[in-house]
Amino acid sequence: MEEKFLEIVDESGNLNSKLFSLIRIKILWALSELGEDGATARQIKNGLNIGNDGSTYSNLNALVDMGYLRMQKVPFESKENLELYTITPSGLEEWNKIKKWLDMLIGEEK
Template identity: 45%
Template sequence: MRKDDFFEIIKDASEINGQVVSLIRLMILWSLNDISPEWVTARQIKGALHAHDGSLYSNLDALEEMGYIIAQMSKYESKEIKMYKITNAGIAEWKKISEWFQKITRCQEE
């Protein structure tokens, strides 16, 4: 790794919202961005990520408060369920994080 690469990665890290950089939050953003850009239920996210209820819901709430995902209530088989979708801000943040990880990976390969 070149010294300049290291400093660029550190500079780019300062542009990422540190509150998003936890494994579960990254996986939620990734899944909503890449796997299902449409409305999905918490149960679908839970099944895909094998997450526990407490961890999943608290992180969905945190991402919603940050404006990276939105939620809406929907009726399904006469039941009210909460549906989630990534926002444009969430897509932009995921893109920054993804590009940052790619830079780190490239440096490790050199």
């Protein structure tokens, strides 16, 4: 048990501590599943039950700033642009690290 604990602690050093917010982890997970299709901020907020627009956008912007998400404006009904978010290769790599660490933590390492 002590050996496993030490392995989990050691592995946590490979993770980006700025990601350790439930909202940010949920966003990375969801966008990793959606792949290149991505999602709008509204879809992310509603799909993940994130409380409000401010929380949604502050977390999306932080992930964009870290290079884990890409945001592009896409036309919608020819009058406004929607912000579409997709996961980047480095975001997917970081998500896989988090997923591996969480698997270790709950004892489901493969």
